[in-house]
Amino acid sequence: MKFLTTIDTNTPVELDLDLVCDSYATHTTPAITKWLLQHPRFHVPFTPTSVSWLNLVERWFGELTTRKLRRSAHRSVTELEADVAAWIQQCNTDSKPFVWTKTADRHPRHPRRKLPTH
Template sequence: IIPGKNNSANFTWFLTRLAEAIDPTLKIYLVMDNGSSHTAHATRRWLAAHPRFVVTYTPKHASWLNMVEIFFSTLTRQLLRRGDFTSRDNLANKILHFIEVHDRTAKPYRWTYTGEPLKAA
C-alpha cells in the first residue's frame, strides 16, 4: 500500500485486513459513498470475490453523508489529534463524552453550493 493514497489498492488492502479481523462466519455490511476507490473496477472485482461483504452505496451527492464526515472531522480535530489516551476504554469514554458535549452545543450546518466549506449557522 501507499500511505496517504486513497485508491483501490489501498482500499482493498483495508478490506482484506477487515475480513481477517472479523469472524469468518459473519457478514460484513458496508455503507460507502461513490468515491473512486469504492467504485473502481478492481474494488468491485474484489467485493464480488468476497460475498460476505454486503455493500450499500449512498446516493451520489448525499448531503447527509457530508454531515457525518464533518462530524468525524470535528471529532478528529478537537479530540483525537490532541488526545492523550491511557487505554482503549479511556479512548471510548472520551469519545462518548465528546459526543454528549457536542450534542448539547451543536448548531446546524448551513449548506452552501459555492464550493466554500460548510459553516455553522
C-alpha cells in the same frame, strides 16, 4: 484492496460488513468488483453522490469531540475506548434514523435507473 483485506482479516467471520463509500465509482473498478464478488459478506449499499451523507458522519464525530472528548482526560487507549463506547451506548438509547429525502432509484446515477429516451 489492502484496506478491504485488512478489514476482512480483522473482523469475525460470522459478521457481514456494509461498506459505505464516499463515491459510487470507488467500488466499481474491475479489481474491487472482482474482490467483492469473492467476499460475499461485504455489502456495498448504493449511496447517492449528490447528497452530503458524509457530512452526517463527520457531524457525528464532531458531536463526539465537542460533547465528550474535549471534556475528558484519558490515561490510556483502553480508557479512551471505554469512554467512547459508553458515549455511543448513551447516544443509541435515544437514536433516530436518518431518512433520505430522495430514494436511490430516483438518483440519475443509480444502476437500475431508467433514463428517459428522446
